Amino acid sequence: xxxxTNVNDIGPLSEALSKARFVKENxxxxxxxxxxxxxxxxxxxxxxxxxxxxxxxxxxxxxNVIVLDINQGxxxxxxxxxxxxxGDKSEHILEAIPVMGSYCDVIGVRSFARFENKRYDYDEVxxxxxxxxxxxxxxxxxxxxxxxxxxxxxxxxxxxxxxxxRPKVVMTWAPHPKALPQAVPNSFAEWMxxxxxDFVIAQPEGYELEPQFVGNARVEYDQNKALEGADFVYAKNxxxxxxxxxxxxxxxxxxxxxTKEKMALTNNAFFMHCLPVxxxxxxxxxxxxxxxxxxxxxxxxxxxxxxxxxxxxxxSL
Ligand code: AN0
Ligand code: CP
Numbered sequence: 001x002x003x004x005t006n007v008n009d010i011g012p013l014s015e016a017l018s019k020a021r022f023v024k025e026n027x028x029x030x031x032x033x034x035x036x037x038x039x040x041x042x043x044x045x046x047x048x049x050x051x052x053x054x055x056x057x058x059x060x061x062x063x064n065v066i067v068l069d070i071n072q073g074x075x076x077x078x079x080x081x082x083x084x085x086x087g088d089k090s091e092h093i094l095e096a097i098p099v100m101g102s103y104c105d106v107i108g109v110r111s112f113a114r115f116e117n118k119r120y121d122y123d124e125v126x127x128x129x130x131x132x133x134x135x136x137x138x139x140x141x142x143x144x145x146x147x148x149x150x151x152x153x154x155x156x157x158x159x160x161x162x163x164x165x166r167p168k169v170v171m172t173w174a175p176h177p178k179a180l181p182q183a184v185p186n187s188f189a190e191w192m193x194x195x196x197x198d199f200v201i202a203q204p205e206g207y208e209l210e211p212q213f214v215g216n217a218r219v220e221y222d223q224n225k226a227l228e229g230a231d232f233v234y235a236k237n238x239x240x241x242x243x244x245x246x247x248x249x250x251x252x253x254x255x256x257x258x259t260k261e262k263m264a265l266t267n268n269a270f271f272m273h274c275l276p277v278x279x280x281x282x283x284x285x286x287x288x289x290x291x292x293x294x295x296x297x298x299x300x301x302x303x304x305x306x307x308x309x310x311x312x313x314x315x316s317l
Pocket of ligand 1: 180181183184274276
């Protein structure tokens with residue numbers, strides 16, 4: 001594997017899961033693999049988990065790790081070609097990317113949807129520029145349309161906790177005051193479609209995701225009905241995806257918050273969320289604090305997904 005941007009890059013999920021199990025049980029088995037190899041992590045947006053877990057994954061593999069926060073101390077980057085740069089941007093991304101590539105062996109990039117232009121976001125312009133111009137393997141640390149390291153960690157967690165061969169997994173939209181990208185729900189849907197489970201997406205009218213991500217999921221507009229018999233409840237907010245109101249918040253209906261009453265409709269489901277989460281908007285205190293809440297082990301598995309992916313990339317160098 002050279003680049004890791006979506007579910008197809010990792011190969012068959014059963015094999016990816018057994019590689020992840022090995023990494024989890026033997027975190028320091030591959031210390032020699034990363035010796036004298038440098039991982040550069042580039043952040044255009046904030047992060048807690050991705051930053052720490054990916055750094056830890058690189059260290060476990062014996063890599064040197066450097067981190068750049070573009071918006072804190074780096075030059076402001078122009079990303080459009082052909083622009084007369086007489087504004088506040090001091091450097092063009094077309095020089096910055098190959099320069100960054102010259103300082104490392106592998107690059108991770110976090111670059112969220114900007115919600116200015118749907119085509120620009122859904123074409124993954126920034127991530128693809130890194131792939132095209134860095135000369136290095138590139139992996140996504142959440143790009144405009146997907147968050148594959150998160151989805152892989154989610155899958156590892158579901159595999160670890162599932163009680164039946166083919167669990168019912170319900171991804172439910174939940175309210176949030178600010179517009180959030182579709183990357184996490186798109187990506188989770190993409191991975192669940194590739195996995196053997198009964199996958200349902202619960203959402204209000206107007207919050208449809210792009211068909212390429214919905215895949216074979218059952219879309220349900222009645223959250224209570226969707227939750228019936230669920231084994232896993234995966235909550236997430238996302239902003240409107242449709243062209244007309246792209247990136248807008250059209251609904252903050254708190255009846256979609258995941259509460260104890262909602263969880264009572266399920267098959268004693270586990271609760272999942274990628275974090276960060278706003279309590280009592282997305283999920284009530286009692287649900288996220290309950291024994292059924294997997295948010296902490298789910299976040300811990302981010303080291304495992306990142307290390308499994310980095311290991312595959314290092315093996316391909
Ligand atoms: C981001 C999102 O929803 O995509 C990152 C989640 C991992 N969340 C926020 O910006 C709050
Ligand atoms: N889940 C996740 O990616 O968290 P951060 O935004 O803190 O990295």
